[in-house]
Amino acid sequence: MKFISIVVPIYNEAENVLHFAAAVKEVMENSHYKWELLFIDDGSRDNSVQIIRDLQRWEPQVKLIMLARNYGHQIALTCGLDSAQGDAVITMDGDMQHPPALIPVLLEKWEEGCKVVQTIRKDTEGVSWLKKETSRLYYRFINAMSTVEVYSGGSDFRLLDREAVEALRQYREHDRFLRGMVSSLGFKRAEVPFVAPPRFAGKSKYNLGKMLKLATDGVVGFSVIPLRWAFYMGLVFALLSFLLLCHALWEYAQHQVVPGWTTIMVAMSMFGGIQLVIMGIIGEYVGRIFTEVKNRPLYFVKHNMDCDNDEETHTKCG
Structure with missing residues (x-):
């Protein structure tokens, strides 16, 4: 039986x-x-x-x-x-x-x-x-x-x-x-x-906390795509920052430089936020490696x- x-x-x-x-x-x-x-x-x-x-x-x-x-x-x-x-x-x-x-x-x-x-x-x-x-x-x-x-x-x-x-x-x-x-x-x-x-x-x-943890475990445990997304996001925003640099140099060459406090703060906030997101994604994977290697x-x-x-x-x- x-x-x-x-x-x-x-x-x-x-x-x-x-x-x-x-x-x-x-x-x-x-x-x-x-x-x-x-x-x-x-x-x-x-x-x-x-x-x-x-x-x-x-x-x-x-x-x-x-x-x-x-x-x-x-x-x-x-x-x-x-x-x-x-x-x-x-x-x-x-x-x-x-x-x-x-x-x-x-x-x-x-x-x-x-x-x-x-x-x-x-x-x-x-x-x-x-x-x-x-x-x-x-x-x-x-x-x-x-x-x-x-x-x-x-x-x-x-x-x-x-x-x-x-x-x-x-x-x-x-x-x-x-x-x-x-x-x-x-x-x-x-x-x-x-x-x-x-x-x-x-x-x-x-x-809600337990549900979010389970959802994170599902994504991080079965995919490395978030790490690739972090890399792609870095490339995209690096390109945007280069374009912004070109714009600033052009304005400087045309002697049309206006104090750009707003632009600077927006750029710093945007790029700083993206960097923190990327670091957070990497940190999530590194933290799980740390947990596993302790066995x-x-x-x-x-x-x-x-x-x-x-x-x-x-x-x-x-």
Whole structure:
């Protein structure tokens, strides 16, 4: 009998855990698979962990790994993928916006021979027009610059065959964009469209800062085109500055020099701003090189509730 791992990162999801676990259990008990529900606690500050521990008393399929601190959604997913033992691994969020009812569809595609089954979010109930439009533009932007196609509407709700999981485990960069990393694997894939319902309870933990960081990770992690843009911008503005110099010399030769405080300030501001932008782009890449060469572990596990003992264990993963 094939074994399915369902990996769910959580951060302050006490209001959602029981409802989500019940929905998954209902789906999986009607299937012919053995299964585990692996929660990865990403440093929750509410009572999410206690609820899961109580749940484990009567649900042996439920397992819990507690990270030592809040590492972020992508690292928590990575920890789950590192720990899952299933023949296929399904990653999803625990707020019910990734409907457990779709799990049989993912498994069906997997049984047909697809190594990666990616859900595509066609719409999200209750989300503003502005957020939808910025998301659409972002995916167009990243695909215009990257050699790896990242599907618009792609989410972290997907199924990975064991072979794909083992391949993905070899990616150990710290600033992770799993949607791009999965797309870069190249395995046979299928897509499952869905409409994301509203959260069952609580508020999204993905604030604007986290969304911008994820977007930056996607662009910088899969493209060097911003560096080329910086070079091209430098060439363009070098040409403009040369033309401005020629204009100044011509005016001087014609004895029509007028005190040009405004022109000087505009030119200085423009070129200074461009230089700062270029330095910022270069700095972003240099900073990531600095992070990677230190080769620190991606995360530390504080406690693994799959262990036979109930003592806290600290494990690192590089």
